[in-house]
Amino acid sequence: MQEFYVKSNRKFQMIDITAKVQEIVKKTGVEEGICCVYTPHATAAITVNENADPNVCEDFLDALAKLIPEGIWRHDRIDNNGAAHIKAALIGPSEAIPVRDGRLLLGTWQAVMLVELDGPRERKVIVEVR
Amino acid sequence: MQEFYVKSNRKFQMIDITAKVQEIVKKTGVEEGICCVYTPHATAAITVNENADPNVCEDFLDALAKLIPEGIWRHDRIDNNGAAHIKAALIGPSEAIPVRDGRLLLGTWQAVMLVELDGPRERKVIVEVR
Amino acid sequence: MQEFYVKSNRKFQMIDITAKVQEIVKKTGVEEGICCVYTPHATAAITVNENADPNVCEDFLDALAKLIPEGIWRHDRIDNNGAAHIKAALIGPSEAIPVRDGRLLLGTWQAVMLVELDGPRERKVIVEVR
Numbered sequence: 014m015q016e017f018y019v020k021s022n023r024k025f026q027m028i029d030i031t032a033k034v035q036e037i038v039k040k041t042g043v044e045e046g047i048c049c050v051y052t053p054h055a056t057a058a059i060t061v062n063e064n065a066d067p068n069v070c071e072d073f074l075d076a077l078a079k080l081i082p083e084g085i086w087r088h089d090r091i092d093n094n095g096a097a098h099i100k101a102a103l104i105g106p107s108e109a110i111p112v113r114d115g116r117l118l119l120g121t122w123q124a125v126m127l128v129e130l131d132g133p134r135e136r137k138v139i140v141e142v143r
Numbered sequence: 144m145q146e147f148y149v150k151s152n153r154k155f156q157m158i159d160i161t162a163k164v165q166e167i168v169k170k171t172g173v174e175e176g177i178c179c180v181y182t183p184h185a186t187a188a189i190t191v192n193e194n195a196d197p198n199v200c201e202d203f204l205d206a207l208a209k210l211i212p213e214g215i216w217r218h219d220r221i222d223n224n225g226a227a228h229i230k231a232a233l234i235g236p237s238e239a240i241p242v243r244d245g246r247l248l249l250g251t252w253q254a255v256m257l258v259e260l261d262g263p264r265e266r267k268v269i270v271e272v273r
Numbered sequence: 274m275q276e277f278y279v280k281s282n283r284k285f286q287m288i289d290i291t292a293k294v295q296e297i298v299k300k301t302g303v304e305e306g307i308c309c310v311y312t313p314h315a316t317a318a319i320t321v322n323e324n325a326d327p328n329v330c331e332d333f334l335d336a337l338a339k340l341i342p343e344g345i346w347r348h349d350r351i352d353n354n355g356a357a358h359i360k361a362a363l364i365g366p367s368e369a370i371p372v373r374d375g376r377l378l379l380g381t382w383q384a385v386m387l388v389e390l391d392g393p394r395e396r397k398v399i400v401e402v403r
Binding site: 014047051053055080081088091092095098099101102103105106107108109139140141143 | 241
């Protein structure tokens with residue numbers, strides 16, 4: 014089990030954490046197994062998608078903003094980040110990715126992404142390989 | 144592997160199952176690993192989010208109701224719960240959560256939630272720790 | 274670790290891969306554990322839902338099409354499949370399913386589905402049981 018921190022600098026942002034996760038997978042020495050990537054936050058999430066064209070990330074954040082508008086939720090009266098909680102619960106805080114030969118079995122167009130939904134903040138990512 | 148049952152009493156409801164999942168994790172004696180929380184139903188789901196302000200749960204259910212309206216789906220002619228199936232497939236029946244020192248590594252504002260989408264019903268939750 | 278390929282023949286399609294995943298689980302000889310089902314593509318996804326009434330699958334694809342319209346995304350200028358990436362990132366490429374007595378612990382109304390979002394194509398599915 015290892016963890017690391019990433020800093021977002023925008024309210025909505027996708028941060029490519031593939032290299033850091035891969036580095037931890039390698040360090041564990043596990044040749045074959047399941048890698049659980051997890052973020053212990055209620056207004057951030059983990060997903061996997063393309064980062065070769067960074068517009069894919071912008072499109073994803075735009076789509077979320079259209080689906081879940083800001084400022085109309087009960088929780089906004091308390092913390093003003095109701096939309097961020099809804100988006101995080103929908104995407105989910107975790108992804109399970111297979112490992113072979115000590116490497117994440119990602120496809121050519123796949124990157125592991127932290128989804129910042131209420132930044133800028135420092136976020137923790139936990140990696141466990143079994 | 145262990146399982147337990149929870150009873151919903153509303154059509155749409157989020158039920159905090161963190162304590163029951165944590166109790167099972169402890170019983171397994173596993174100090175470090177991955178905990179898979181799974182619900183074997185096609186109109187319920189598992190997610191992780193805040194429960195300190197219960198409005199976050201109400202907001203999430205409201206957002207789902209707006210995104211996936213009731214009564215306009217092909218499956219409604221057979222079972223009248225088409226929207227529940229769509230929501231369940233989108234959220235997913237499972238979450239993988241890291242375990243350390245015999246405890247779920249949840250963040251301060253994270254709770255494990257069963258999402259009831261077609262209640263009231265009794266629902267099964269399966270917990271497996273590796 | 275094993276993998277297999279499935280061919281989609283429509284742009285949007287849900288393909289029931291339960292039997293193939295179950296066959297691999299049985300071959301591993303693992304009696305109890307966690308099965309990770311993963312697709313290494315950025316425009317396909319894995320989910321679990323009902324297949325007894327195939328309309329549930331059509332409803333799910335329709336709902337996705339309504340939520341994430343085609344042709345309005347930045348990435349469309351490059352690859353014309355921006356909506357597919359957004360849907361894939363939202364659903365996610367992986368599901369973790371508990372295994373007991375060498376079998377996936379799916380509910381009566383649950384099937385493991387590959388979600389094709391930019392077909393027709395050949396897609397890879399990876400299965401790892403721990």
